[in-house]
Amino acid sequence: MDDQEGHAVVQLTIDGIARDARQDEPLVDVITRIGGTIPHVCYHPQLGAIQTCDTCMVEVNGQLTRACATGAAAGMVVSTASVRASAAQVEAFDRILSNHLLYCTVCDNNNGNCAVHNTTKLLAIDHQRIPFQSKPYEVDDSNPFYRYDPDQCVLCGRCVEACQNVEVNETLSINWEDPHPRVLWDGGSTIQESSCVSCGHCVTVCPCNALMEKSMLGHAGFLTSLKKSTLKGMIDVVKGIEPEMGYGAILQVSEGEHAMREHRIRRTKTVCTYCGVGCSFDIWTKDRHILKVAPEHGPANGISTCVKGKFGWDFVNSPDRLTTPLIREGETFRPASWDEALSLIAKRLSAIKASSGPDAIGFISSSKCTNEESYLMQKLARAVVGTNNVDNCSRYCQAPATMGLFRTVGYGGDSGSITDIEQADLVLIIGSNTAESHPVIATRVKSAHKLDGQKLIVFDLREHEMARRADLFLHPNPGSDLFWLNAVTRYLLDHGLAHTAFLEQWVNGLDEYRKSLEPFTMDEASRVSGLPVETLETVARHIAEAKSMCVLWAMGVTQHTQGSDTSTAISNLLLVTGNYMRPGTGAYPLRGHNNVQGASDHGSMPNSLPGYQSVDDPEVRGRFEASWKVSLPTAKGLDNHQMVDAIHDGRLKAMYLIGEEMSIVDSNANYVSAAFKKLDFFVVQDVFFSHTCQFADVVLPASPSLEKDGTFTSTERRIQRLYQVFEPLEGSLPDWRIIQGVANHFGAGWTYQHPSEVMDEIASLTPLFAGVSYQRLEGYKSLQWPVHADGSDEPLLYTKQFKFPDGKARLYPLTWVGPTDQPNAEFDLHLNNGRLLEHFHEGNLTYRAAGIREKTPDTFVEVSPALAEERGLQSGTWVKLISRYGEVRVRALVTDRVTGHELYMPMNSSEIPVNRLTSSHTDAATHTPAYKETSVHMEVLPEIGESPLPRINSRFGHPTPQNGVEVERKWKRPDYRIPGTQFLRILNR
Numbered sequence: 001m002d003d004q005e006g007h008a009v010v011q012l013t014i015d016g017i018a019r020d021a022r023q024d025e026p027l028v029d030v031i032t033r034i035g036g037t038i039p040h041v042c043y044h045p046q047l048g049a050i051q052t053c054d055t056c057m058v059e060v061n062g063q064l065t066r067a068c069a070t071g072a073a074a075g076m077v078v079s080t081a082s083v084r085a086s087a088a089q090v091e092a093f094d095r096i097l098s099n100h101l102l103y104c105t106v107c108d109n110n111n112g113n114c115a116v117h118n119t120t121k122l123l124a125i126d127h128q129r130i131p132f133q134s135k136p137y138e139v140d141d142s143n144p145f146y147r148y149d150p151d152q153c154v155l156c157g158r159c160v161e162a163c164q165n166v167e168v169n170e171t172l173s174i175n176w177e178d179p180h181p182r183v184l185w186d187g188g189s190t191i192q193e194s195s196c197v198s199c200g201h202c203v204t205v206c207p208c209n210a211l212m213e214k215s216m217l218g219h220a221g222f223l224t225s226l227k228k229s230t231l232k233g234m235i236d237v238v239k240g241i242e243p244e245m246g247y248g249a250i251l252q253v254s255e256g257e258h259a260m261r262e263h264r265i266r267r268t269k270t271v272c273t274y275c276g277v278g279c280s281f282d283i284w285t286k287d288r289h290i291l292k293v294a295p296e297h298g299p300a301n302g303i304s305t306c307v308k309g310k311f312g313w314d315f316v317n318s319p320d321r322l323t324t325p326l327i328r329e330g331e332t333f334r335p336a337s338w339d340e341a342l343s344l345i346a347k348r349l350s351a352i353k354a355s356s357g358p359d360a361i362g363f364i365s366s367s368k369c370t371n372e373e374s375y376l377m378q379k380l381a382r383a384v385v386g387t388n389n390v391d392n393c394s395r396y397c398q399a400p401a402t403m404g405l406f407r408t409v410g411y412g413g414d415s416g417s418i419t420d421i422e423q424a425d426l427v428l429i430i431g432s433n434t435a436e437s438h439p440v441i442a443t444r445v446k447s448a449h450k451l452d453g454q455k456l457i458v459f460d461l462r463e464h465e466m467a468r469r470a471d472l473f474l475h476p477n478p479g480s481d482l483f484w485l486n487a488v489t490r491y492l493l494d495h496g497l498a499h500t501a502f503l504e505q506w507v508n509g510l511d512e513y514r515k516s517l518e519p520f521t522m523d524e525a526s527r528v529s530g531l532p533v534e535t536l537e538t539v540a541r542h543i544a545e546a547k548s549m550c551v552l553w554a555m556g557v558t559q560h561t562q563g564s565d566t567s568t569a570i571s572n573l574l575l576v577t578g579n580y581m582r583p584g585t586g587a588y589p590l591r592g593h594n595n596v597q598g599a600s601d602h603g604s605m606p607n608s609l610p611g612y613q614s615v616d617d618p619e620v621r622g623r624f625e626a627s628w629k630v631s632l633p634t635a636k637g638l639d640n641h642q643m644v645d646a647i648h649d650g651r652l653k654a655m656y657l658i659g660e661e662m663s664i665v666d667s668n669a670n671y672v673s674a675a676f677k678k679l680d681f682f683v684v685q686d687v688f689f690s691h692t693c694q695f696a697d698v699v700l701p702a703s704p705s706l707e708k709d710g711t712f713t714s715t716e717r718r719i720q721r722l723y724q725v726f727e728p729l730e731g732s733l734p735d736w737r738i739i740q741g742v743a744n745h746f747g748a749g750w751t752y753q754h755p756s757e758v759m760d761e762i763a764s765l766t767p768l769f770a771g772v773s774y775q776r777l778e779g780y781k782s783l784q785w786p787v788h789a790d791g792s793d794e795p796l797l798y799t800k801q802f803k804f805p806d807g808k809a810r811l812y813p814l815t816w817v818g819p820t821d822q823p824n825a826e827f828d829l830h831l832n833n834g835r836l837l838e839h840f841h842e843g844n845l846t847y848r849a850a851g852i853r854e855k856t857p858d859t860f861v862e863v864s865p866a867l868a869e870e871r872g873l874q875s876g877t878w879v880k881l882i883s884r885y886g887e888v889r890v891r892a893l894v895t896d897r898v899t900g901h902e903l904y905m906p907m908n909s910s911e912i913p914v915n916r917l918t919s920s921h922t923d924a925a926t927h928t929p930a931y932k933e934t935s936v937h938m939e940v941l942p943e944i945g946e947s948p949l950p951r952i953n954s955r956f957g958h959p960t961p962q963n964g965v966e967v968e969r970k971w972k973r974p975d976y977r978i979p980g981t982q983f984l985r986i987l988n989r
């Protein structure tokens with residue numbers, strides 16, 4: 001018999017009652033699911049069986065065994081409470097308690113979810129048989145975000161398992177052979193000086209207070225902020241009364257304290273505000289203090305986060321938040337009331353509309369804002385002002401990938417889910433520093449590669465972490481991806497390695513496409529890319545042999561003059577090899593911002609109404625016009641690149657921009673800033689007084705994600721709700737309220753009381769989201785679009801057909817143009833640029849996180865050891881980088897992540913923005929700037945400073961890879977024995 005999901009179901013007996021379970025389902029899960037109780041400390045469903053604590057001992061068919069490591073089987077007879085099992089459980093837990101001081105009432109972890117506390121209660125432990133033994137180590141609180149207390153560490157190894165096999169940073173281990181085992185960072189370093197990337201996995205899964213977020217310490221409990229000496233005195237008192245009173249009475253006191261906490265600690269589900277992975281988690285707060293970020297149920301991330309999502313929230317309570325509207329007066333700004341600011345905006349924009357027409361006004365929405373806010377922004381532009389001049393920052397990154405997918409398969413989104421990436425036989429990563437830009441997706445690839453034999457091929461200019469881990473790392477010449485991709489695809493077709501049955505059944509345009517591949521020979525590809533023919537042939541063979549393949553790509557592909565074409569080439573390759581329509585296959589352009597997918601999905605695009613419905617389709621327009629009761633503009637509007645040109649030309653006179661640091665993150669920043677200076681009227685809405693605010697006439701104070709309700713759509717097209725954690729900081733407002741305020745000062749009469757009403761309107765007008773509702777997205781529920789009216793969604797696209805009228809995909813012929821702005825005698829170095837793990841985008845949010853700033857304080861330019869020697873510089877040497885468009889002064893970091901005459905500069909600095917150097921060249925199809933096609937001249941300056949990356953940065957650490965916690969080493973200790981045997985001897989006497 002199978003269950004609804006197709007798993008085989010078996011029958012077994014648990015404590016005398018017949019039960020159903022899935023074949024091989026861990027007994028610990030079966031027992032919990034049927035409402036039974038079984039102690040367990042080291043087991044965590046997302047980590048699997050670690051087998052270090054032994055507290056889950058049960059009898060199976062008369063033999064003692066660990067319930068976490070035993071799978072259900074037909075006919076099994078399980079006893080959870082036999083004399084032997086109970087004795088084993090108690091003995092095992094006694095050993096746990098010898099490693100942990102129980103002082104729950106004054107412990108910040110006394111929140112109802114402490115495994116040690118709960119197991120003490122469950123097993124009704126009154127007295128410890130094995131006394132607590134302090135470990136001969138100091139507390140390590142060197143890391144800014146969390147601390148480790150060896151005396152509280154029960155050596156369960158959950159943290160090690162999480163670090164080694166989930167995050168796969170491979171920092172943690174336990175020295176099982178030592179007389180006093182403990183958790184080690186890099187085999188014995190301090191946390192701060194180790195390779196730890198502060199992702200927080202270990203802290204999240206620690207079952208007790210051994211690893212704790214520093215933001216919890218002294219804040220979570222009523223008595224936990226006491227001075228250390230007082231605290232120690234109280235702990236001594238508790239320990240003193242334990243022999244007489246037993247733990248039962250002591251635990252009652254701590255449970256009373258825990259009950260009191262329940263009234264003041266709020267746990268609110270939200271979605272990360274940083275990258276497009278879409279991590280969701282509970283945020284624990286006490287008033288406006290963030291106690292911790294607790295990931296567990298997120299459909300995209302489970303227990304995972306990166307440092308930004310786990311610890312990067314200081315900005316929310318930063319003292320320099322904007323808390324009042326500002327109106328320009330000459331060179332300065334004065335505070336204004338909301339009514340005055342919004343009235344001025346309506347008056348000035350109306351006047352410009354009257355004198356120059358609605359198309360003299362441009363709107364830039366934000367990929368940091370919610371779907372509902374993006375929808376309202378484009379509704380304001382179209383329905384209230386009357387222009388299609390509305391865009392968002394996907395233009396800077398994602399638009400070419402979307403174009404490539406529109407051309408070939410029909411939907412502009414990842415074709416599957418993160419689980420498909422995990423399942424793939426082969427993952428190809430092209431132009432994506434996944435471990436730093438999409439860290440949690442990277443963990444899934446790293447884990448599948450480490451544990452499940454997944455193959456990994458990486459094409460990149462830099463030898464970043466994924467490149468170092470890859471089975472094959474290839475460094476093509478900058479901007480040559482289109483060429484080698486086409487050549488590999490041609491090779492597959494020419495050598496009978498294409499998936500012909502798939503092509504015949506599902507793909508149009510093969511003949512014309514094959515003809516277009518004529519120039520793309522392996523020899524020519526080798527000349528253009530610099531990669532040997534044999535290497536490219538090896539890649540082709542790996543692709544052909546793979547049972548399933550996912551391709552992941554990002555800005556290294558899209559931010560080129562042929563970004564759309566290269567994205568198309570990737571999709572063509574997937575089609576030729578039949579790598580669509582099945583689990584473990586597909587195209588994964590990794591979306592950058594938390595809601596960059598949703599901003600475009602919801603219509604902040606010059607050519608599309610929400611759901612990619614074309615503005616020039618009368619049927620579509622008619623539907624929106626009937627609902628909005630207006631006439632809509634028919635001509636496609638300007639994208640943000642065209643808006644900048646139009647300002648310079650005098651065609652665009654006013655702009656309303658929300659949540660984008662456009663003066664820094666757009667390429668050729670000097671040109672963009674010069675444009676902003678020419679605007680007659682400029683409104684900027686942001687959380688902080690950004691660099692872009694300097695050019696504004698009116699600045700409006702917005703609230704960040706933690707202060708609003710709404711939805712975000714992540715890279716896997718996953719729509720998730722975020723719930724308001726805090727009230728908006730006094731003086732600021734959520735963007736949706738501000739946009740509504742602006743609309744109503746134009747007389748629009750909008751009456752939205754809550755974002756759910758906006759979503760209902762979106763669903764009613766947009767087939768792509770027909771079945772989306774807040775109810776269907778409650779809590780951790782999510783939907784991956786398209787969402788049909790009945791609420792069903794499509795985690796894997798194209799399972800039945802492609803998104804074209806005949807259901808077939810289209811091979812799209814391409815020609816080679818080649819990159820612009822190539823190095824020459826004057827500008828002799830290629831400048832690559834992109835993200836860093838710790839910071840996000842220009843850094844306006846992450847530089848306000850003290851711990852992140854401590855670890856990664858500044859930007860830099862990466863210089864190869866060879867170039868450093870050639871130019872006589874070292875880490876810390878100041879250099880001036882001069883491009884055809886501008887210059888910056890920046891410190892050098894010498895590293896072998898880059899080679900030869902290639903430089904890399906993170907984009908994360910508003911003080912030293914790399915975009916002073918980038919050009920106005922763009923991808924022909926989408927106008928996405930060719931950020932990655934930049935050449936510079938480097939002038940070595942006489943000043944030499946500190947290395948821009950401090951020694952405490954994780955990049956200087958030395959990981960210690962191993963296969964999880966390696967419990968077998970514990971079992972080999974001379975003092976280890978299976979629990980239960982000693983008590984049985986006593987019982988038998």
Ligand code: SF4
Pocket residue numbers: 159162163167169170171172195196197198199200201202203
């Ligand atoms: S990298 Fe650091 S924070 Fe992340 S799991 Fe490993 S030790 Fe913990």
Ligand code: SF4
Pocket residue numbers: 152153154155156157158159160183202205206207208210211
């Ligand atoms: S620090 Fe690690 S080994 Fe120690 S109790 Fe916490 S999760 Fe277990």
Ligand code: SF4
Pocket residue numbers: 272273274275276277278279301304305306307308309310438439440441
């Ligand atoms: S930044 Fe991305 S990977 Fe990190 S926690 Fe947020 S969503 Fe997850």
Ligand code: FES
Pocket residue numbers: 039040041042043050051052053054055056057066067068069
């Ligand atoms: S829960 Fe089974 S050994 Fe720890």
